[in-house]
Amino acid sequence: MRKNTYIGIAAIVLIFGIIVLPKIYQRIINDDISRGGRMHQEGGELINNAPDGLVYINQNGIDRKVPDFEFLNQDRDTISNLDYKGKVYLVEFFFTRCTDICIPMSHNLKSISKKFEGRNDFGIASFSIDPEHDTPAVLKAYKKSYDVTNPNWHFMTGDRAQIRKLSNEGFYLATNEEGDEKDLYHSGLFALIDKNGFIRSRLDPYGNPKPYYRGFVPMDAQVPEGGETSEIDILVEDIQKLLQ
Template identity: 30%
Template structure:
């Protein structure tokens, strides 16, 4: 009786072993595929908005349009050169991001001025030189105030459109938020540019988007 009673127990242990073995095998397989194939089993960032057509003057006096962002992962922000508070912190936080991806032809940083009356192309060029960046990877843009603000609020969603005032001369945009754009021209995420933790999070998301 004791011999027969032991058989179900042995079979039960053997079945548990096989179940655990195959579970580990399946997990290992999907782990390998996920690591080997970019984007596999990884949730994609849903689009918040889409970059609308634009034409702004860059630091070299030429024009930059939405076509210059096509096929690239872009980081977009707004600042002004005379800012003494938020802007220097935000752009200094972006500098390590620039350093990490500056040699990747599929990456670009686009910084727009929110004070075009003072920030002409030549002023932006001096600012760019002071940052020590290559304008193939980090470009600075100026243009009409209403067009710049419309881009910030409607294309990149880094400021509330309700902040528009009736007289554009009385309007002023001052935001620390940064937009991340995928290769298709979709705005996929917004970050607080003065929080190092969120900038680090953005770096991780940039790496994912560059692999897509």
């Protein structure tokens, strides 16, 4: 079973690498997504990059913010991006019937949530890419199965096209394209959002923004040489920077 799971994870990572990474790379070399060391603009005035050391993701001269969204959560409450205002939070796209990367993703998010337990300024936004199956009742049972206690961790469902647009165009976190309904797939990455709704990032060794964090690699995984390593530890560090 474990072997099949890791084969599935490897397949998802391969698909992501073939489809998505070239697009991100092309945006970087075209300066659609800026490199590090830039200035951030607020209120018409340039200011230095925030003292937390995490850069803003800039596309075509605009710092990327979370797009407006509004979906139902596991309690059938309407949740929007405004509910996360003033909070540092993580974004993921998943589905409850997933038997591969969603499992380590959910366990990693649970571990992260526990580290910031009791903080009202930290949250998680989990969007289902399988809304026909993942009704509020199903999401509520899923939340219970992971013993989620953070009141700011919402599992959301809604119109498939809107969720697809939010993932692919709002975050560039790849999920099924329009008309591609045969299989469900997603990147297995987490996005980090600051209290003002900006997508934030640390820099890679080459000075380029690293927009996402690997959420699909278990924290305690034995990684073979050349394999994908866990980024949960550095994600926790960056959350702490934004919370300070």
